[in-house]
Amino acid sequence: MKIHEMPPESRPRERLLRQGTTALSDAELLSIILQKGTQQENVLDMCNRLLSAHGIGLSQRSLKELQTIKGIGPAKAMQIKALFEFARRQKSVRRRGKPLRSARDVFLYISSRLPFADREMFFVLHLDAKNKVIKDEMISVGILDASLIHPREVFKSAIKESSRAVIFVHNHPSGDPTPSTEDVETTRTLREAGELLNIPVLDHVIVGQDTYYSFKERNVLRGSLPMKNHKITS
Numbered sequence: 001m002k003i004h005e006m007p008p009e010s011r012p013r014e015r016l017l018r019q020g021t022t023a024l025s026d027a028e029l030l031s032i033i034l035q036k037g038t039q040q041e042n043v044l045d046m047c048n049r050l051l052s053a054h055g056i057g058l059s060q061r062s063l064k065e066l067q068t069i070k071g072i073g074p075a076k077a078m079q080i081k082a083l084f085e086f087a088r089r090q091k092s093v094r095r096r097g098k099p100l101r102s103a104r105d106v107f108l109y110i111s112s113r114l115p116f117a118d119r120e121m122f123f124v125l126h127l128d129a130k131n132k133v134i135k136d137e138m139i140s141v142g143i144l145d146a147s148l149i150h151p152r153e154v155f156k157s158a159i160k161e162s163s164r165a166v167i168f169v170h171n172h173p174s175g176d177p178t179p180s181t182e183d184v185e186t187t188r189t190l191r192e193a194g195e196l197l198n199i200p201v202l203d204h205v206i207v208g209q210d211t212y213y214s215f216k217e218r219n220v221l222r223g224s225l226p227m228k229n230h231k232i233t234s
Helices: 012-019 026-034 043-060 074-096 103-113 151-160 181-197
Strands: 121-127 133-141 165-171 201-207 211-214
Touching: 012 026, 026 043, 026 074, 043 074, 103 121, 103 133, 103 165, 103 201, 103 211, 121 151, 133 151, 151 165, 151 181, 165 181, 181 201
Parallel strands: 165 201
Antiparallel strands: 121 133, 121 165, 201 211
16 A cells, blocks of 8 residues: 555644644654655555564665665665764754763763764864864774874864863774773873863763763873773663
8 A cells, every 4th residue: 555545644744734733653654754665665664674684684674685685775874874964963063052061971972973983083082171062073993003093183273173171082993992902002102192181181981872981080191001891770
């Protein structure tokens, strides 16, 4: 049955107009975004099938992988990718006005930017005097390498933004946030550069799978290398 052949009270758009977005199922919301199905399947049936088979796993798939799913071509694959990326960014924006008072706050702030990432991504969070984020900036993508994370590039934007302090964040795609020797050496080099510029490095947080490692909380910015991580359970 095509969407226009359905009773008006069952059509997603009409339901949204009458009852609002909260009344719609996930499949109905997705059907409004994708707009059209195929000749064999209306868009609502397609979305029910997609969510039943893949659920949140849709957000983990690349454009190429999405196009291997029945009924998903390049346009729908891009719509799905854009939808999840928009949702992640909005989650980050909602947290932007809150001060970062702990490594857990940093984890919650940045985790929406890093779900299911298959490469290391290195961010700098620029903070004001109240530890609120002025700007978050991705410095590099790939294996964390001291030659790529140069103090000049890291602190150039901090100076431009008049940052009072910075926090570094990067992820470990393996899911284990335990820092490598390279992580420690790079962090210490950046901390020393921050001291010279009078821009304190408050922390370096490594994000894993529902867990994180804080250099500050483990006293690694100045001390030895304890191997203990924080598990996020809620």
